Amino acid sequence: MSADFQRARAALGDRLRELRRSCPDGRLTGTQLAERLGWPQSKISKLENGRQTATAEDLAAWAEATGQPSAIGELTARLKGLEPDYRSWRRQLAAGHRPVQDALNAEHDQAKVFHAWQGTMVPGVLQTADCARHVFIRYAELHRSKRDTEEAVRARMKRQEGLYNPEKRFNLLVGETALRSLICPPSVLVAQLDRLMGVVGMNTVNLGVVPFSAPLKIPPANGFLLYDERLVIVEDWHAELWINDQDSVRTYMHVWATLHESAVYGAEAQRVISAARQAL
Structure with missing residues (x-):
C-alpha cells in the first residue's frame, strides 16, 4: 500500500x-x-x-x-478517500521497469504465503530470465517507457530466491493458455515449460494448471497476486491496483479457491505442460 x-x-x-x-x-x-x-x-x-x-x-x-x-x-x-492504491503504468514506468520490480520484491520479502492466478502468462516468480526479458520488452513497447530491460530482469530473478526459502509458500495457478502463448520465441517458451516441469513437486510451491478442458465455476479474468491474505495486486492494461481492504481481499481469495477447484496438480499438471511443450 x-x-x-x-x-x-x-x-x-x-x-x-x-x-x-x-x-x-x-x-x-x-x-x-x-x-x-x-x-x-x-x-x-x-x-x-x-x-x-x-x-x-x-x-x-x-x-x-x-x-x-x-x-x-x-x-x-x-x-x-481511501480508494484502492491506483498505480498507472504510465506513471510507474516513467523510471523504467526496475523500480516496479523493486517494489514487488519488498512485498515478497515481507510475505510468507502467496496465492496467484495468471490465465495467459507464466507468473513472474516462475519466469526464466529469457522469458522475462521478452515480457519486459513487450510492455515497454506498449507504454513507450524507459528501456531498462536487463536491470528489470535481474530484479525479477532476485525475487525468485524466495522459492527456496522453507518459510514461504507459493500457491500458484496458471491457465493452459499461459503455457502456449508465444509472447517469446518458441525456443524460449520450451525452456520456460521445462522450468515449470521442474517446479512441480518443490516443497515451497503448489503449482496448479487449469486445462482448456476443465469446467469453470467462474470466468478466469484478470491476473492477481495475494500476499498473506492482506494485500492483493491486480494487473490491468492501464494500471495496477493495490488493494488491502478485507472485504475485497476475501473476494479475491474466494476467486482463487474457486479456480483452484478447476486446476490439476502434480503428475497431471506435468502432463498438461508436457503436451504444450510437444505442441511446439
Missing part, C-alpha cells in the same frame, strides 16, 4: 478513537465498545490503529454506538 493510503487510514483510525473517547454518555473503553457492537476487541484495535480498513457499515455502527450518528457523513466521506 502507498504511504498516502496508510496515512489516510491512520487518520480515520484516530477519528474513530476520538469518537469512542468523547461518547456523550461517558468515555468508552475499546472492550466496552466491542461489546456494544458485538465485535471482537481486536477489530476495535485494528481500526483505531489503521491496520484494517473499515466498511461503510462499520463506520455507521461505530457512530451510532458512540452516540454520535451525526458523524456518519463525515466518516463516510473519509472512507471514500
